[in-house]
Amino acid sequence: MWSILYLLRNNPEKLRWSQKRRGLDESIIDKALKYDIAWRKSLKQLNDLRHKHNLISREIPKLKGVEREEKIKEAKRIEKEISTLEEEEKRLEMEREKLLRSIPNVVHEDVPIGESDLDNVPIRFYGKHRVWKGHLDAFLKQTEGFKVDYEVIDWKPVGHADALEMLGLGDTLRAAKVAGSRFYYLFEDLVWLDLALLLYALDHMAKLGFKPCIPPYMLRRTPYEGVITLGDFEDAIYKIEGEDLYLIATSEHPM
Structure with missing residues (x-):
């Protein structure tokens, strides 16, 4: 399965399509792509500066006098540039990762578009169904095109x-x-x-x-954000007051 980052770089249109199918904001893909491009550009500049600094560092022991001093000054200047660029590179990466974590998995082509479970498309039905007469019309509409065994009951379940x-x-x-x-x-x-x-x-x-496996029943925020967009579930997940710990919603999260 392709990672979200791979799709962002190689097939962003598929991510936009998936977001649209889910009824989610498509612009987040463009934002993540913008940060990824900026991050890669920053990383290249950083690696180029590191390479240049390494070359100068190898030259310095071979030099003397004024030429040596000039190279030392240049090396120190590059070190400052590297330090500044490292901060920028980390910032861009963090912003990109924050956006990537909020992008859900790509929707399968067969998943129907709908606002609720009422829009689900049945694949097959099993067993004999007992249908309350008040729900008969809705049941017949839902099972249209299927051969379904059922009986109508007078009492409401x-x-x-x-x-x-x-x-x-x-x-x-x-x-x-x-x-x-x-x-x-x-x-x-x-x-x-x-x-x-x-x-x-x-x-x-x-x-x-x-x-x-019995997993931990609580998770810290950082690993939890690697699983779900925690901000979207702040009101649904319980947090331990005064601690960086959240009660897990399902054992799937820590695993």
């Missing part, structure tokens, strides 16, 4: 979260009071089911040859 509360297997309201939104209590059989599914998945993947 209950969502998982509501069923959880009704059966006394969880409590989201109490969790919200003590911990805020997005938390929940699980009780009794659902606790065992949760653990059983986790262990089943772990055992299944281990048998396929994958190495079991």
Whole structure:
């Protein structure tokens, strides 16, 4: 798979196309390209100066008198230029990398364009579907062109979260009071089911040859920014107050 940097240099139009398909800003590609060109130019100048300094440094021991002093002065002047240019080269590289980290992977050609999951394009359907009569028209529209087995039911299905509360297997309201939104209590059989599914998945993947791993549950900002655009998730990721540590959103991030 090509890196974002490779595509930026060799096929920026593909990155622009991908950004457009995602509904994201295309101009970021031009900005990143501008910084990359400036960085490469700066790096070449820096390497040329270093080469020139090395040549002068080899000449100095062979010289005497005024000529030697002049070469020493020239070497010192080049050293200052190198120092200034090194700072500029690092700045340009950092700006480029910051932009590159905010560019997501290239979208596959088969991915449909849409504003939500309602715009997803089905590939196939499995099993016999139980469709509430109130959703029948939408279901028939979604499955148009597919041979789908289904039955119409008169009662409206209950969502998982509501069923959880009704059966006394969880409590989201109490969790919200003590911990805020997005938390929940699980009780009794659902606790065992949760653990059983986790262990089943772990055992299944281990048998396929994958190495079991429990990663760090927190990451520093710098490595985290190498995985996601952290600024876009500031309100969704929990940060340890007074520490450069963020609670991971998924084990995929530290791995």
